[in-house]
Amino acid sequence: VSPGEIVSAFIGRVEDGDLDGALELLADDVVYDNVPMAPIHGRDGVRAALGPFLAAATEVVWTVFRQTETGPIVMNERNDRFVLPDKTIDIAVAGVFEVHGGVITLWRDYFDLGTFQAQLAG
């Protein structure tokens, strides 16, 4: 299983709302870094950050437009869509992942925080 396939499986499980399954593909001490915000450390931190969004969403669609892979590093360009009961949020993201020993040790997303917050508020 290549690093790119691990990342694709992770995204698939997030889309399925399978948070436990997604977390299995992260290292215990994973670093999850939303660049304009503070980095989150550890699988439990990811659960706390992502869980409420997945629980609130009636549909989660993360569309990968491009994905590249060199050694343990995977990068992709995505649109992360969360359909919530009262609104739909679309986040244009570029992600950086490192995969070691079959699990994701680094997940860093670059995006514009203002665009995201305006959608949350709107």
Add this chain to the structure above:
Amino acid sequence: VSPGEIVSAFIGRVEDGDLDGALELLADDVVYDNVPMAPIHGRDGVRAALGPFLAAATEVVWTVFRQTETGPIVMNERNDRFVLPDKTIDIAVAGVFEVHGGVITLWRDYFDLGTFQAQLAG
């Protein structure tokens, strides 16, 4: 010359302040998309957008932390530093490039606009 080498050469020329040389590595109808802003079309548009920054900077250092390449697509994670006479601006960026026929046809950077604007204003 691989797509990744074209991108690396482009960044090297930007750092050298060699705007003409950098533009030679872009397609005539290149799309230059700073995601939180409007996309710019064409080599002349890139010149108009990037030229003033390069002219004002006493030093330009774009540090590439990670770069991945699959087929014609290159992605990288960078810090773009512009040392201006009165301040230094650091932009945390994830870039997506497409290279066809030895030139860059797409250059799309994901970053947080608010962080950039705060540094410009500060």
